[in-house]
Amino acid sequence: MSHLLQIQDLEVKFALRTGDITAIDGINFTLDRGEKLGLVGESGAGKSVTGFSIINLLSKPGYISKGKILFQGNEISLYPNEKMRKIRGDAISMIFQDPMMTLNPVFTVGFQMIETIQAHRKISKANAREIALEKLKKVHIPSPEKRLDQYPHELSGGMRQRIIIAISLLTDPAIIIADEPTTALDVTIQAEIMDLLQELCASDNMALILITHDLGVVSQVTEKIAVMYAGKIIEYGATDQVVQHPVHPYTEGLIKSIPGTLIKHGDDLVQIPGMMPTLTNIPPGCAFNPRCYLKESICTQKTPELQSVGQGVQAACHMKTKRK
Amino acid sequence: MFAFIIRRVIQAILVMMVISLVGFSIKSNIGDPVRDLVGERVTPEERAQMAEKMGLNDPFFVQYTRFLKNALHGDLGTSFIYRKPALEVIFRHAPATIELVLGAALIIALFSFPLGVYSALYPRSLLSRFTMGFSTLGVSIPVFLTAIMFIYLFAVTWHILPSYGRGETIDLFGNGYWQTGLLTIDGLKHLLLPCISLASIMMPLFIRLIRSEMMEVLETEYIKYAWAKGLSTRRIWLVHAFKNTLLPVVTVFGVQIGIMFAFTILTETVFQWQGMGFMFLDAIQRADISLLIAYLVVVASVFVIVNTVVDIMYSFINPTVRIAGTK
Amino acid sequence: MTKLQKFKESYFLYSFKRDKVAIASFIILVILIILAVTAPWIAPMDPYDANNIDIMNSEIPPMWSDGGESQFPLGTDNMGRDMFSTMLYGLRTSIIIGVCAVALQAGLGIFVGLTAGFFGGKTDAFLMRLADIQFSFPYLMLAIFIGAIFQILFGVGSYERLAVPLLIVIIGLAEWPVYARTIRSSVIGEVNKEYVEAARIIGLSRPTIMVRHVLPNSLTSVMVISTIQIANAVMSEAALSFLGLGMPVTKPSLGSLIQSGFEFIFSGSWWITVFPGIWLILFVLVINLLGDWLRDVLNPKLYKG
Numbered sequence: 001m002s003h004l005l006q007i008q009d010l011e012v013k014f015a016l017r018t019g020d021i022t023a024i025d026g027i028n029f030t031l032d033r034g035e036k037l038g039l040v041g042e043s044g045a046g047k048s049v050t051g052f053s054i055i056n057l058l059s060k061p062g063y064i065s066k067g068k069i070l071f072q073g074n075e076i077s078l079y080p081n082e083k084m085r086k087i088r089g090d091a092i093s094m095i096f097q098d099p100m101m102t103l104n105p106v107f108t109v110g111f112q113m114i115e116t117i118q119a120h121r122k123i124s125k126a127n128a129r130e131i132a133l134e135k136l137k138k139v140h141i142p143s144p145e146k147r148l149d150q151y152p153h154e155l156s157g158g159m160r161q162r163i164i165i166a167i168s169l170l171t172d173p174a175i176i177i178a179d180e181p182t183t184a185l186d187v188t189i190q191a192e193i194m195d196l197l198q199e200l201c202a203s204d205n206m207a208l209i210l211i212t213h214d215l216g217v218v219s220q221v222t223e224k225i226a227v228m229y230a231g232k233i234i235e236y237g238a239t240d241q242v243v244q245h246p247v248h249p250y251t252e253g254l255i256k257s258i259p260g261t262l263i264k265h266g267d268d269l270v271q272i273p274g275m276m277p278t279l280t281n282i283p284p285g286c287a288f289n290p291r292c293y294l295k296e297s298i299c300t301q302k303t304p305e306l307q308s309v310g311q312g313v314q315a316a317c318h319m320k321t322k323r324k
Numbered sequence: 325m326f327a328f329i330i331r332r333v334i335q336a337i338l339v340m341m342v343i344s345l346v347g348f349s350i351k352s353n354i355g356d357p358v359r360d361l362v363g364e365r366v367t368p369e370e371r372a373q374m375a376e377k378m379g380l381n382d383p384f385f386v387q388y389t390r391f392l393k394n395a396l397h398g399d400l401g402t403s404f405i406y407r408k409p410a411l412e413v414i415f416r417h418a419p420a421t422i423e424l425v426l427g428a429a430l431i432i433a434l435f436s437f438p439l440g441v442y443s444a445l446y447p448r449s450l451l452s453r454f455t456m457g458f459s460t461l462g463v464s465i466p467v468f469l470t471a472i473m474f475i476y477l478f479a480v481t482w483h484i485l486p487s488y489g490r491g492e493t494i495d496l497f498g499n500g501y502w503q504t505g506l507l508t509i510d511g512l513k514h515l516l517l518p519c520i521s522l523a524s525i526m527m528p529l530f531i532r533l534i535r536s537e538m539m540e541v542l543e544t545e546y547i548k549y550a551w552a553k554g555l556s557t558r559r560i561w562l563v564h565a566f567k568n569t570l571l572p573v574v575t576v577f578g579v580q581i582g583i584m585f586a587f588t589i590l591t592e593t594v595f596q597w598q599g600m601g602f603m604f605l606d607a608i609q610r611a612d613i614s615l616l617i618a619y620l621v622v623v624a625s626v627f628v629i630v631n632t633v634v635d636i637m638y639s640f641i642n643p644t645v646r647i648a649g650t651k
Numbered sequence: 652m653t654k655l656q657k658f659k660e661s662y663f664l665y666s667f668k669r670d671k672v673a674i675a676s677f678i679i680l681v682i683l684i685i686l687a688v689t690a691p692w693i694a695p696m697d698p699y700d701a702n703n704i705d706i707m708n709s710e711i712p713p714m715w716s717d718g719g720e721s722q723f724p725l726g727t728d729n730m731g732r733d734m735f736s737t738m739l740y741g742l743r744t745s746i747i748i749g750v751c752a753v754a755l756q757a758g759l760g761i762f763v764g765l766t767a768g769f770f771g772g773k774t775d776a777f778l779m780r781l782a783d784i785q786f787s788f789p790y791l792m793l794a795i796f797i798g799a800i801f802q803i804l805f806g807v808g809s810y811e812r813l814a815v816p817l818l819i820v821i822i823g824l825a826e827w828p829v830y831a832r833t834i835r836s837s838v839i840g841e842v843n844k845e846y847v848e849a850a851r852i853i854g855l856s857r858p859t860i861m862v863r864h865v866l867p868n869s870l871t872s873v874m875v876i877s878t879i880q881i882a883n884a885v886m887s888e889a890a891l892s893f894l895g896l897g898m899p900v901t902k903p904s905l906g907s908l909i910q911s912g913f914e915f916i917f918s919g920s921w922w923i924t925v926f927p928g929i930w931l932i933l934f935v936l937v938i939n940l941l942g943d944w945l946r947d948v949l950n951p952k953l954y955k956g
Binding site for chain 2 (some may be wrong): 055057059081085086087088089090093094096098101102103104105106107115116119120164167
């Protein structure tokens with residue numbers, strides 16, 4: 001039962017002058033070939049940190065303090081930087097949030113594509129250019145030949161995100177990590193980009209980790225979902241099951257707060273009261289307890305563990321797991 | 325692109341017009357072209373005649389137009405001290421100054437880039453702290469003091485380098501215009517101290533500029549993305565980050581070379597370096613207005629041309645400027 | 652809460668107390684300023700008074716070297732003046748010129764900046780173009796040039812008599828664009844804010860809004876620029892005096908003192924140059940260090956360029 005990617009008890013800390021703070025507190029999940037996983041949560045929940053820790057690119061004071069990241073059975077979290085570099089952008093690609101900021105403004109699109117291929121394959125410039133062109137066609141960019149010689153600022157946001165997707169495809173990766181890939185784009189373009197990602201995963205049998213705060217997008221694209229709250233996964237399972245029958249009060253609240261397809265016609269939109277705690281002052285017990293309508297005394301005393309609640313879903317909630 | 329160049333060139337011409345106007349008003353108010361031409365031993369009647377003949381009683385605007393016309397033909401008046409056309413005097417002194425500035429620019433480029441980039445990449449290392457501390461001290465030392473210090477140490481105390489003059493020079497084109505000190509050991513030896521002192525003023529500024537720009541660039545999303553693409557450290561630092569750092573630095577470098585010309589006045593005075601700055605000071609002390617104004621016009625042209633060329637060059641390296649310029 | 656209390660609890664004071672370099676620079680600066688201001692009372696002799704000067708005392712080395720005399724702790728210069736006294740008076744002159752020149756720059760620059768921001772349109776374009784053009788020339792060269800024109804205009808004699816006000820004007824004229832550009836950019840930034848809109852609705856005139864409401868918001872930048880500009884002005888004054896376009900040797904500033912010592916450095920009388928040099932560097936250095944610190948703490952949006 002070897003998974004493509006397996007995160008085991010991962011803990012990430014940030015070393016600050018006042019002491020370490022925990023950004024990710026012991027999370028577990030797996031990803032198989034061709035599988036699409038949604039990492040959902042509010043900003044600051046630890047979604048992006050999870051994404052960056054997989055390719056070992058945590059920004060400066062952050063470090064993996066515990067746990068394992070296994071990719072194709074190898075513990076890549078132990079790899080030295082040079083060995084890890086060969087995986088980054090090759091077997092695991094990443095798509096960033098804001099396409100306006102992601103491409104280097106002083107190099108042409110072609111330059112930035114060719115250098116990526118040449119960083120991972122011994123290949124001539126001309127051949128690399130061929131591959132780049134092929135991938136640009138694959139992301140349905142109009143007049144791809146011309147784009148190669150253009151600078152990023154000559155292209156629109158949606159076009160740039162397509163190019164970034166094309167860059168992530170260059171090396172035929174096994175996994176693409178997309179960190180809020182549509183947040184910075186217009187609504188109409190968001191849908192196009194999501195469709196494109198879905199189409200590519202299907203045709204190339206790539207696995208996708210979609211990091212987003214948008215449950216609606218996740219429910220349309222992914223098969224599996226992990227809901228994060230204050231550095232922990234609080235609900236994990238098949239997307240359909242979780243979205244239709246959320247167990248954790250937080251997931252429930254999230255779903256009820258989105259207008260549109262997820263709630264039935266006639267239901268009220270509900271807002272979760274309060275705000276997610278910052279990493280420096282997480283309340284004792286269940287981190288969600290101050291905002292929870294099911295709260296009882298145990299919730300402020302003991303941290304709930306992720307437990308199976310049936311239908312292949314796991315949740316971390318004292319009240320829900322007790323009842324089942 | 326073309327429209328952008330045209331616009332910059334028109335701007336440059338306008339600036340030159342303003343400067344020539346300022347220069348000419350000074351000249352027509354306090355200059356004495358008759359003396360420039362015939363010296364002081366002439367009677368008042370002869371002077372008045374000369375003045376009439378030279379058109380000095382014409383309306384201001386007529387005289388200014390004549391000044392401009394002459395200037396375009398390379399005639400910026402006659403130097404009273406040297407008894408030669410002012411422009412020729414300046415051109416004879418220019419090579420010494422140019423060699424000095426080029427030498428200093430070379431030293432600056434050679435040291436500030438490695439030091440600036442290094443202290444951006446390893447801000448906590450000992451060398452970086454030392455560099456930053458030294459650069460704060462550096463901006464606080466006036467250039468003439470650095471120069472005097474060098475003379476005292478290297479020439480007076482240790483006798484290893486010469487303290488003044490250009491040393492042995494070679495006539496580069498055989499027509500007496502370009503006496504170069506770059507081709508003889510003695511000339512290079514004489515060049516060393518003046519160049520280092522001139523470089524010492526700009527060096528701290530450049531190290532700081534390169535360091536802060538580089539640090540800013542290293543924090544950007546596109547550098548983070550370059551890491552995520554799996555590029556090598558060397559490529560990210562030396563190709564991606566460095567090229568983005570280079571842009572603002574190149575612009576400033578252009579402007580600062582201009583400023584270095586100003587500081588050559590000080591360096592040349594201390595080292596008795598027979599360049600334009602030395603000549604300029606001589607002209608001030610002996611009230612040679614024509615030479616002063618000619619110097620003003622020439623130096624201003626150099627600045628305007630350098631600034632314009634740097635702007636245009638910048639638009640070639642930085643594609644975003646070019647687009648903004650054409651639209 | 653009184654203003655003093657407010658100040659005591661401010662972040663400004665807090666970060667000052669934590670920064671040893673800032674504290675040391677501040678203390679040295681205060682000592683230097685006190686020494687300069689009280690020079691006429693604490694200096695052992697008055698170097699401007701020809702009656703006190705005895706040419707027989709010229710070029711006496713500092714008291715710890717051979718031939719030094721305890722009467723002249725740092726030695727004497729080529730005219731027989733006590734180095735220590737001359738340096739105190741020189742620093743005083745340099746500071747007066749520096750501060751006044753910066754006041755002139757700031758006044759001129761703020762006026763131009765406010766006018767440009769206030770009228771906008773063509774006035775703005777014209778004034779800023781003017782500032783840009785001047786900015787593209789090195790201020791030192793401008794200062795030297797203006798100085799040269801003044802010297803020819805007034806003749807060397809009157810120039811030396813009028814040196815202090817003339818230097819203030821020269822340095823003031825050479826560097827105003829720094830202020831004009833900063834003030835203008837902050838005016839433009841402030842004009843669209845709500846409080847300006849509100850002030851306009853209650854019927855305040857535009858000049859009143861500019862001076863009473865917009866200007867105070869730019870004062871942080873003005874303060875940071877001013878510290879560094881004072882250091883620059885003192886350096887410019889020293890450079891001009893070194894070139895013979897500044898203070899005469901009879902009433903030396905630090906620059907002219909260094910210049911007069913330069914001739915004697917070849918004969919080994921290093922102290923005439925070195926002591927005023929260190930004095931000047933120390934003064935400029937502490938101001939620069941304080942300026943760096945101020946910029947870090949106040950972090951104003953300075954005009955980049």
